[in-house]
Amino acid sequence: MPNTNPSRRTFVKTLAAGAGALALAPSLEACRTLGAGGASKTGWDLVPDILARIKPPTFPARMFDVTQYGAKGDGATDCTAAFRAAIDACNGAGGGRVMVPAGRFLTGPIHLKSNVDLHVTKDATVLFTTDTKAYLPQVLTRFESTELMGYSPFIYALDQQNIAVTGEGTLDGQAGEENWWRWKGGANRSGQSQVPARNRLVEMAERGVPVAQRVFGEGDYLRPNFIQPYRCRNVLIEGVTIVRSPMWEINPTLCTNVTVRGVKIASHGPNNDGCDPDSCRDVLIENCEFDTGDDCIAIKSGRNADGRRLHVPTEYVIVRGCRMKDGHGGVTIGSEISGHVRYVFAEKCTMDSPNLDRALRFKNNAMRGGILEHIYMRDVTVGQVADAVLSVDLYYEEGQNGPYEPVVRDVEMRNVTSRKSKYGLYMRAYPRSEIADVRILDCHFDGVEKGNVTDGVRGLALQNVTMNGRPITA
Structure with a gap:
């Protein structure tokens, strides 16, 4: 099947008929904010414009x-x-x-x-x-x-x-x-x-x-x-403590303008993800504490045929100032990600637990498909994680047994430090999948037991990166 990129074309997606149904605006690729002199903004320069759109009710x-x-x-x-x-x-x-x-x-x-x-x-x-x-x-x-x-x-x-x-x-x-x-x-x-x-x-x-x-x-x-909240606009979750959840704790779905602030989650049941924006636009998650039985934050956009049917990405998500304790991943993209995700920014978080598996995690496979792009993390302090600081696993669950090509590209990790992990980077692509343009800048990984795994990665760049005190290059 053709490997088209929906983030390159303009669309307005009506999510459902009926009162209050939410219409998404065109994607950022189609209506990028222009800076001085008409130049397009990219990367972290986009954050002020995203924050200006996120206004709690x-x-x-x-x-x-x-x-x-x-x-x-x-x-x-x-x-x-x-x-x-x-x-x-x-x-x-x-x-x-x-x-x-x-x-x-x-x-x-x-x-x-x-x-x-x-x-x-x-x-x-x-x-x-x-x-x-x-x-x-x-x-x-x-x-x-x-x-x-x-x-x-x-x-x-x-x-x-x-x-x-x-x-x-x-x-x-x-x-x-x-x-x-x-x-x-x-x-x-x-x-x-x-x-x-x-x-x-x-x-x-x-x-x-x-x-x-x-x-x-x-x-x-x-x-x-x-x-x-389902197909809602202007949502605020602030200050509360959540315990003993059946499943995912906070799951805004098909929403725009969502703020999750100062929430404390302590729930170790199965699939107890902390905060899972699902097919949402303009989301701010800040100053929260996650102690969970699954991913602390997991960004999603529909599973398999359903994600492709609705075709609504999650985009423009900002995570900052959060504390991650136990969980499968600190910030995770996937695995139900068939509607795509783009423009995720995570900064100034702390992650530390022998029961926290990964700091930044991508989960996808050939049954899900989906394009995961423009993901940025900076100024994050990791005490210890059980597995890898950065994990990109395109063999997750069904692996390559499917017709859809999972794509991960334009990922940047800057000024991330860790004291203990099994791997620094653990990334695996298979021939029909894509992991491309991954940049690791000014990062220092100590206490790494097994080094890096970077199978099938194209365009991996390491600049001022050390592992166990020694400089490493791609």
């Missing part, structure tokens, strides 16, 4: 206390209806803040509406019920970046704008081996496993079955994500 000074709508912070009373009533009242009044005061509030799914800030105060905990039936009826969502009608995410919004989850309180999913997490693997003693339904969903997507007919619920064991 603001809300009217109206307060709606959930206890005034029947909520009780005793950890036992079902507050689902009270949350719904407070959100409806806030939205109906033109917007404001739905406040959760001190206490422990048990609830089912919370569905946000436009102009509503769900504010969880410092001594408040929102407990999400483990009764799986509470997350029905099904909503339009994604499971591992494939669209379906499935369990509602714990905090969800569809086709809304100006929404937020803020405060210093805690969101507790109450997930554990006795409920949501047990669904991850193969057959277990209870007979509860996501594997058959997951395979069926992937097969339906490959056949092009309409999303409305991909209905999964009780007995299918497809875990919901924690926070998922």
